[in-house]
Amino acid sequence: MKKVIAAITLLAVSTSFAFAMGQKYFDKLDTNGDQFLSMEEYAVNLEKYFAKKNITDPADKKKKLTNGFNKKDLNGDGKLSLEELNTKSKKK
Ligand SMILES: [Ca+2]
Numbered sequence: 001m002k003k004v005i006a007a008i009t010l011l012a013v014s015t016s017f018a019f020a021m022g023q024k025y026f027d028k029l030d031t032n033g034d035q036f037l038s039m040e041e042y043a044v045n046l047e048k049y050f051a052k053k054n055i056t057d058p059a060d061k062k063k064k065l066t067n068g069f070n071k072k073d074l075n076g077d078g079k080l081s082l083e084e085l086n087t088k089s090k091k092k
Pocket residue numbers: 030031032033034035036037038041
């Protein structure tokens with residue numbers, strides 16, 4: 001039974017990663033509940049993506065995390081709102 005739940009969770013995670021992030025999933029990542037994701041909180045989300053893509057190199061992970069985070073942080077305040085996460089990245 002636990003395995004089934006894990007599979008469903010994984011599916012939900014990959015779905016929310018590919019499409020829009022839901023408020024529920026956002027709340028789960030937002031561990032301190034300030035309605036923003038810090039880079040640390042965002043990293044938890046990316047770890048699942050890295051595991052799926054078999055990315056294990058710490059330097060590579062860090063680069064992808066920083067790049068991804070900065071791309072998403074549209075107003076540059078160092079944290080991500082749900083709105084920013086669901087906004088398609090624009091070229092600057
Ligand atoms: Ca937070």
